[in-house]
Amino acid sequence: MSPKGRVSLRGIRKEFGRFVALDDIDLDIEPVEFFALLGPSGSGKTTTLRLVAGLDTPDEGTLTVDGVDVTFAPPGERDVAMVFQNYALYPHMTVRDNIAFPLKMAKAPASSIDELVREAAAKVRIDHLLHRRPGQLSGGQQQRCALARAIVRKPKLFLLDEPLSNLDAQLRLETRVELKKLQRNLNVTAIYVTHDQEEAMTLADRMAIFLEGTIKQIGTPAEVFDHPNCVEVAAFIGSPPMNIIPAALNGRTLTIEGHSVALHRDPGHPPGPVIVGIRPGSLRIDPEGIPTQLYLQENMGETWLLNLKLGEMIVKMRVAHSERSAEGETVPISFAPGAIHLFDAETGLRVQVN
Ligand SMILES: Nc1ncnc2c1ncn2[C@@H]1O[C@H](COP(=O)(O)OP(=O)(O)O)[C@@H](O)[C@H]1O
Ligand SMILES: [Mg+2]
Missing domain, CATH: 2.40.50.140 (Nucleic acid-binding proteins)
Structure with missing residues (x-):
């Protein structure tokens, strides 16, 4: 089987008006890697993730997934799932329908949907909550629902933007461990945006340090911690x-x-x-x-x-x-x-x- 979920960014530039949000970003993310984009607020992490997801397009540069140029491909053609900080669940739908939503959009056979929803919900341990609406869930349960919705289609790329930041400290630590386990079990490439270096250090196989729209260093947590390549x-x-x-x-x-x-x-x-x-x-x-x-x-x-x-x-x-x-x-x-x-x-x- 050919490797799946290799992401390459080459010379990516993104401007908002006259503001340069990303300048000459080069990045290679390996299949099934847990890769963190780490940097302070405003450094360009979310902008990068949105380009990978296809929610936005760069002004310069190319983006390939498994060697295919997807720089301008619509999100639906990229086989990606994204989890946002605020979960972005549909409040009027049940947990079951929230999780089933991407399957319905992808026109999955109706007969398979129930089983896939149950499987995804079980992986994040909310299979007993399928009948509830998001408003009837705790913050942690809502976050699990968003994760289940993301993994239900078994995407090639799993994109997460500060998914733990709305949880309280205790729950954040527990969920961090589960998230790592989940990604290993799914065997999928994960790109994880965070400003929390402890999260990046503990979760990531490798990470990129963003500062002011540029990447300052790429390496394993140990490499970056033991051998920072610049004073920043x-x-x-x-x-x-x-x-x-x-x-x-x-x-x-x-x-x-x-x-x-x-x-x-x-x-x-x-x-x-x-x-x-x-x-x-x-x-x-x-x-x-x-x-x-x-x-x-x-x-x-x-x-x-x-x-x-x-x-x-x-x-x-x-x-x-x-x-x-x-x-x-x-x-x-x-x-x-x-x-x-x-x-x-x-x-x-x-x-x-x-
Ligand atoms: N749609 C937009 N319009 C104008 N400026 C934006 C837009 N999106 C992001 N920016 C700016 O680009 C910079 C990087 O934003 P972002 O990628 O969201 O940072 P991060 O996720 O690292 O906190 C910020 O200064 C932000 O204000
Ligand atoms: Mg952000």
């Missing part, structure tokens, strides 16, 4: 994200706020200003380290976050527990030279240090 991605991923600290580099000597630190090896970068990225968990207290002043400590439950004043900056450090109380107290810090990320001060691009 570094400053976005992680909770809290890494500390971004201006420094000066000369050979293998890094100078931060007047304190010198020796790197393992010379990164071979021209001497001058650089940007250091360091995760809160990679800092440690070290009597020989760079002195900082405790500004505020936050109890995060399992860990503590120390907010430390380094010059004019606040640096965040994660510790297992803290008995400090005196704000203003000196806290000397250091980091393993292998734990830092370096970025070119001008381009913001990653400089390989390790």
Whole structure:
């Protein structure tokens, strides 16, 4: 059987009036991959998804699914199903009729509809609610109904736009796990839009980081987390994200706020200003380290976050527990030279240090 659900975007540009919403987007999504489009609000994620769905067309570029150019194909010819943030259920129809709707539109034989609806509803565990209307369902049940409606036709592409964001925190975590299981069982390509990096990290096989209408990085969650390829991605991923600290580099000597630190090896970068990225968990207290002043400590439950004043900056450090109380107290810090990320001060691009 030939692979199904490979999506390729080439040089995609989308403008709204004079506003450039997407600029030169290149993306290859593999069959049955769970692929996340992650980025802050307004970065172009929904616009990209709508182009894949056929709800909108690009101003430039091409979009292919399994090698077929569908850039201007109507949604009905694309074999896609989409789940929206607000579920978009038909309020006057029962759950059964909502789920059956795409089958009826596709003129599926009436005799098969009941069985397919029941099967889809069972997969998301709402088969006991088929007679109800959306208004008689909880938020979580409505969301399941929207999912059932999307999977009932067994589409080639499963497109989800922030499908969990209307659920409360507890339900969101539970549904996240089920969604991943569902996608694995269905064996279908999923493109998942979210601004929530934890969702993207936990759900996605790979993801694209969107910022201001461009893609900054594409990779597995581990690649993006461990090797952000630019300072913008570094400053976005992680909770809290890494500390971004201006420094000066000369050979293998890094100078931060007047304190010198020796790197393992010379990164071979021209001497001058650089940007250091360091995760809160990679800092440690070290009597020989760079002195900082405790500004505020936050109890995060399992860990503590120390907010430390380094010059004019606040640096965040994660510790297992803290008995400090005196704000203003000196806290000397250091980091393993292998734990830092370096970025070119001008381009913001990653400089390989390790
Ligand atoms: N139909 C539209 N008309 C004008 N501007 C739009 C339209 N759709 C989206 N935009 C703008 O394009 C940008 C990207 O939007 P969107 O793709 O919805 O972002 P995201 O989903 O990442 O939050 C935003 O600045 C948004 O205001
Ligand atoms: Mg959006």
